[in-house]
Amino acid sequence: MKVDVGRRYRLYPSQGQAERLISWGHTCRWLYNTALEQRQFAWQQRKITLGVTAQCAFLTEARKDFDWVADLPAQSGQQVLRQLDQAYRNWWDPRHPAGPPTRKRKSARLSVPFPGQAIAVRRVNRRWGVVNLPKIGDVKFRWSRPLGGVVRNAVVSFDGVAWHVGFGVHAGVKTPEVHARPGMVVGVDRGVKVAVAMSDGRMWNRTFVSPGQERELARLKSKAGRQETARRKRGATTSNRARKIRAEIARTEAKARNRRRDFVMWAANRLCGQHATIKLERLGVKAMTATARGTIAEPGISVAAKAGLNRAVLDKGWGLFEAALANRARTTGTRIVKVPAAFTSQRCSRCGNTDRNNRESQAMFRCGSCGYQANADVNAAINVRDAAEAPSPLTGRAVRDRSRKASCRPPTQRRQRTALETGISRR
Structure with missing residues (x-):
């Protein structure tokens, strides 16, 4: 069963659950960027195209060596690697407008993916539902609309203001052959x-954004820029005041x-x-x-x-x-x-x-x-x-992508020692 609709709900984790989800979100970003560098290194140095299967094996080795990687649920790490693999397939597809995969920069926006078999969703009452997440347990969310199908995957995300959970649902949606108002x-x-x-x-x-919010946002960005300039001159770490300013910018x-x-x-x-x-x-x-x-x-x-x-x-x-x-x-x-x-x-x-x-x-x-x-x-x-x-x-980019697609898929894939196995640094 494939996902054909999405459902998004406001999530209300406790303080401890939120802190752990934040840590997982940064780990997912690190894993995506490191896996991307690994694939680029393997192709540039040895003309080898790594797939999701080989990278999942490298992830298993990394989980043995680093506790903060092992803290992330294994299913979530595998989902991140599958997302990267899908990004490459989109790039290689001449009919798809996507460009080459790029690094995910550090920001206030975080996300942690989960496969459908790793979570459980139930409705508590008319207003509230609960999703059971691995290593965290039950987290309540606002039941604002019915699911309408079978949950196939989930993504817990933070947008700078609040937490949300999005479910990929198989609802059996079919496109009508004729519109309800033909001819319009x-x-x-x-x-x-x-x-x-x-x-x-x-x-x-x-x-x-209202004019007042625009002026306030400009003021906050100017202040954040001055703080960053002063920090670099002193060679110091980011202060708590600077973090508060950045959080306010992210919320706005x-x-x-x-x-x-x-x-x-x-x-x-x-x-x-x-x-x-x-x-x-x-x-x-x-x-x-x-x-x-x-x-x-x-x-x-x-x-x-x-x-x-x-x-x-x-x-x-x-x-x-x-x-x-x-x-x-x-x-x-x-x-x-x-x-x-x-x-x-x-x-x-x-x-x-x-x-x-x-x-x-x-x-x-x-x-x-x-x-x-x-x-x-x-x-x-x-x-x-x-x-x-x-x-x-077909655009010029699509034509180039087709040749790239052919050249990036060698007949065999050999496991090589690359960035995930050597010199890993956190975030």
Whole structure:
């Protein structure tokens, strides 16, 4: 049985349980980074592709030598290695947009995975449930919705504000062949002023961080920067005051992420429930939000303006919204269509005149040919709705990934002595 839906609940561990989960979260991050370095070393030095089976054997050896590694449940460590193996398979798949696996940096966000057979879930009453975790015991969580199926795995996570437990559930969800409202087509434009604008004139937006919170966050980051500079000059360890400032920054950013996630899920749920076809611009959000800083030899142009645009794009959650639409469309039968993004914001949806001067600002569109006036995002959404579907050829990265995929899979895998067996340092 495969996981087809996810369920996320607020978790309420005791102080002792939370401290142990924090330790496990850092161990999982160390294990992922060390296993990644091990695979990179094996390939660069000996042209060997390590798999999850060989790395699990190395993990068993490491658990014998280090008590803090042995404290992590063995099933959780194996799940971390499987996650890394899946990241490599996604990278090698030319149809998958994922890039090469990267290290997980140290932050306030922690996660500990568990397989389904290692945990037990039961409902206590109408409001509360209990999940039994290895080496920890029962931890209560808020039963905010039914599970609706068989639990296949679980992830305990901390986002800087609170603990959560997410269950991967097999609920037997099947995509409907026909949408409940066939024939309903809508174009959607993602903007920086208005998060989501539809071709029928509706506009949805939400502020995730208030002006006061932005000022407070800027103050805290400035103070954290001064503390870090002073710490480096003295060569001292991080003080308790600095840790408190970092924790406050993490809490503020986590609240903004939660509001953003709530908004995009809300918008995706309503759009997919009301329309059989949703048209979006084909946008490379990662490339669009790349820095313009450049190098010392060739410095960038308008770096500050580009940085502000990048922050605005990332704040609206364009990529998260697209993923939420794809996830919700599985249960409603909605068809997600991507169209070319070129000139959708400059073309008049009435007469077809295309001119960069047509868009006077982020909010106003006025056609220089026919005089048509409308909200700039709504006009772009109409153009998206009327555009033809964009082809999806293999990109240059995908072609390279295919050759990399072929070269990274030798016919045999030999066990070699690598980083997990030599010179392990904690975190």
